[in-house]
Amino acid sequence: MKAGQYVTELLTVSGLARRTIRRHLSSLSNLWLWVESKGAKLENVWHGHRLGKKKRGTERKGLSDEKVIKLLNGRSRSKLYGPLLCDLTRLALLHGARLEELCALKKADVTEREDGYWFVIGEGKTEAAQREIPVHPTAAKIIERRLKGEDEWLFEGLTPGGPDEKRSWYVSKAFGRFRAQDDVKVDGRLEDFHALRNTFIELMEGLEVAESTVKLLVGHKRTSMTYGHYSKGQRVNLREAIKKVDYGVEIMGSMES
Structure with missing residues (x-):
């Protein structure tokens, strides 16, 4: 049993x-x-x-605008995970990163360059998951707040769990409870945190961002001879691509609330 x-x-x-x-x-x-x-x-x-x-x-599919707004405007009843889920949901929608990738970030994995903050993801499910992602301007305040403090982790206080001792294990459970709340009700079987990644990718396709560029952002392998074997994407302007992320006035306003 x-x-x-x-x-x-x-x-x-x-x-x-x-x-x-x-x-x-x-x-x-x-x-x-x-x-x-x-x-x-x-x-x-x-x-x-x-x-x-x-x-x-x-x-699994991307979430509708209505459901995205419910998640952004909802507040988890968990004192421990509430603030974490608030920030993680926004970061996932703005960057398409996996939950474990975000939870595993250390402060040292966030670099500030002339054009803004960047995430350096050093490991993941595949070799392609190792990448650098420009932080969306809307998320800058989250990053600056999270960088304060002496703990090495960007998201502090997480207890690893599950078969692979992942830092995201209990966060995923908390997100499941949050989206099932009566004031949220985004509780379809496949409307989990990973659906935020689908939502980001669907948005980028709708904005007509090249698939090869989106793959660099989300850590998918580029398999074509041209943009997989010959080019590794070193000259792609990922900052300009991430600046295009815009879900519309209502959603972007909820991001900042």
């Missing part, structure tokens, strides 16, 4: 991709088989928890 609850939690709360969860469960099952091979008499509780392919219509 606990194994089943764990799998359900991974699917609904963790924000992990279905492929990642499938790989994780396979590793757990193989671990149980190895323990059995050493003579232990254990039931393989992970056997049978195989995840099939997604059904049509179950893909």
Whole structure:
């Protein structure tokens, strides 16, 4: 029963991709088989928890403007996570970064250059996830506030958790509780924090920002021969691309509130 609850939690709360969860469960099952091979008499509780392919219509999509406004104007009841979720939601909408990437940022990963602040993301799910992102002007106040203090982390006080001891594990759970609040109700199964990343990418496509440029911002691999093999994007003006991020007067106004 606990194994089943764990799998359900991974699917609904963790924000992990279905492929990642499938790989994780396979590793757990193989671990149980190895323990059995050493003579232990254990039931393989992970056997049978195989995840099939997604059904049509179950893909995660970007959020509507109405739902984005609900998230921005809502306030988490959690004293611990409320301020964190407020800042993280805005940073995700403005930059398309993954939750763990934001939670794992240290103050040393934020640099101030002539054109403003930049995030330096040193590791992630793939090699392409290692990148530098210009901070949107609207987020500058968040960064300046978070840089104060002596703790090395940009988002202080997070307890790692989950199978990979991620700093975002309990934050993801808190976001799930927040969006289910009666005054928010953005509680669809795939309307989780990762949907903010989809929202950013959909916005950039609508603004006609080149896909190859968006991939540099969100950390997706550029696979074409031209903009993958020959060019690594070193001359792309990412600052100008991030300046284009504009969800409209109402949403951008809520960002600053």
